[in-house]
Amino acid sequence: MTDVDAVRGDTVDDDPIAAADAVVAAIDPGLNSPGVQTRDVVLVAGPxxxxxxxxxxxxxxxxxxxxxVESTELVAGEAPAAVLFVVSAAAVITESDCALADLASRYTDLVVGVVSKIDAHCDWREVRDADAAILAERDPRYERMPWVGVAAAPDLGEPQLDELIELLHDRLANPDVARRNRLRAWETRLEAVIGRYEADGSGADRAARVEVLRERRTELSRARRITRTERSIALRSQLQQARVQLGYFARNRCNSVRTELQEDVAGITRRRIAAFEDYTRRRADEVVDEVDAGVTEHLGGVAAELELSMPAGRALTSGGPDLPSPPLKSRVLETRLMLVLGSGFGLGVAVAVSRLLTGAAPRLAVAGLVVGAVVGLLLAVWVVGTRGLLHDRAVLDRWVGEITATLRSTVEELVATRVLAAETALTTELAAREEAESLVAADKIAEIDAELREHAIATARAAAQRDRRTPPLQRALTAVRADLYGNGIATGE
Structure with missing residues (x-):
């Protein structure tokens, strides 16, 4: 005789509930109640x-x-002494009906299957056998479950419940019902506790949260990498575009000013030559200012698109290009040559005029000489002046080409310098922002890692508690099942 049998034999005659509790207490004295109270009622339930x-x-x-009673008349923690599971003879039970049977009889061993409406369905016995086979396959406890056919509200005749009533009288009078119901409650309770320990030890209840945390951590890391790469690519692309577009803008402005100044040189007069140099310098400064303003506006747009601060503009001390003066003074040899050529041309004209007048009127020979001399002198002066003006125009034209080339170099240098300075400033600010956002992301990832560690520690503790508590609980469950079903079913054979 085992210890369980000895304890049960000492107490079964006095209290069947205590006898059932003794089966579990003999293995684990810490277990003193299955957590339910059996009421002396019969539960009638069904689909x-x-x-x-x-x-x-x-x-x-x-x-x-x-x-x-019906199921609504039982409160939490109460179990019926017997369960009548009523199903219709119209069709075989479904999965939901089986789940209802499990729920109604989870703490009760005495379960009776009742097939109703047998007066309206001749094949109710086939339906009963099919229902019994389905439940027996679902759980071994239903293999010993009795089935009865009834007609509680027949269309003709009296209700047919005699067999059910006789079965209930016989089963409820059995003194072993209370002990088996208690053992059934213990079986359900132990299965639930073992299942909870197994779930906690495996982390099943934490798996969803852990999976969400891991996905969030991966998403944070991926988002940081993608954002950093996208911003870096966008900054480089915008600066490259700015460098190309602003360089084209600067060259275009220089070409436009050169054309404008060359047109002015082509029609310049002697009076405007002295003021042309200052005018050209002002136009060069204006071009530099226009290019600088264009660079500032364009870089401001780049910074705004990237949500960065506006880069600093050109330093106030920096002015326009250092342009040389036009070489209009150093032409002594050219002037001497033009005087000689002009004098010769004037002398020839004077002789021709004087001869023309003398041939027409000999008495006007003296007047012809005077008129010829005056005309020759005037033509000589005009030739010398015109040749000098044309020379100055040519010099100014070359000078305009030279200063516009210098101006182009200056504005291109301005564009390159401003873009480079903006690249440095924006890259530095972007790096600082990336660092700040990386710190925020790192804090979030650290929080997620801390929570993951907490879940891992809790799961490890639950696994240790499962390993410590499950063996005695499993032995108690085996003992309960051995008492309910026999050793074969209890051991799973």
Missing amino acids: WLAGSTSVLAVLRERMPQTVF
């Missing part, structure tokens, strides 16, 4: 439209000494 209400009404009338 919708199965006829359980009619069966309940007839049983209350035919067995007034027994209390029959």
Whole structure:
């Protein structure tokens, strides 16, 4: 005789509940109650439209000494002494019906299957056998479950519940019902506790949260990499575009000013030559200012698009290009040559005029000489002046080409310097922002890692507790099942 049998034999005659509790207490004294209280009532339950209400009404009338209740009349922590699971003879039970049977009888061993409406369905026995086979395959406890056919509300004749009533009288009178119900409650309770330990030890209840945390951590890391790469690419691309577009803008402005100044040189007069140099310098300064303003506006747009601060503009001390003066003074040899050529041309004209007048009127020979001399002198002066003006225009034209080339170099240098300075400033600011955002992301990832470690520690603790508590609970469950089913079923054979 085992210790369990000895303890049960000492107490079964006195208290069947204590005898059932002794089976578990002999293995684990810390377990003293399955957590439910058995009421001396019979629960009548079943699927919708199965006829359980009619069966309940007839049983209350035919067995007034027994209390029959519905599921709503039981509170949490209460279990019935017996369960009548009512199903219809119209069709075989479904998975939801089986789940309802499990729920109704989870703490009760005495379960009776009732097939109702047998008066309307001739094949109710086939349906009963099919229902019994389905439940027996679902759980071994249903293999010993009795089945009875009834007609609680027949269309003709009296209700047919005699067999059910006789079965209930016989089963409820069995003194072993209370002990087996208690053992059944213990089985359900132990299965639930073991299942909870297993779930906690495996981290099943934490798996969803852990998976969410891991996905969030991966998403944060990926988002940081993508954002950093996108911003870096966008900054480089915008600066390259700015360098190309602003360089084209600067060259275009220089070409436009050169064309404008060359047109002015082509029609310049002697009076405007002295002021042309200052005018050209002002136009060069204006071009530099226009290019600088264009660079500032363009770089400001780049910074705004990247959500960065506006880069600093050109230093106030920097002015326009250092332009040389036009070489209009150093032409002594050219002037001497033009004087000689002009004098010769004037002398020739004077001689021709004087001869023309002398041939026309000999008496006007003296006047002809005077007029020829005056005309020759005037033509000589005009030739010398015109040749000098044309020379100055040529010099100014070359000078305009030279200063516009210098101006172009200056504005291109301005563009390159401003873009380079903006690249340095924007890159530095972007790096600082990336560092700040990386710190924020690192804090979030650290929080996620801390929570993941907490879940891992909690799971490890639960696994240790499972390894410590599951063996005695499993032995207690095996003992309970051995008492309910026999050693074969208890051991799973």
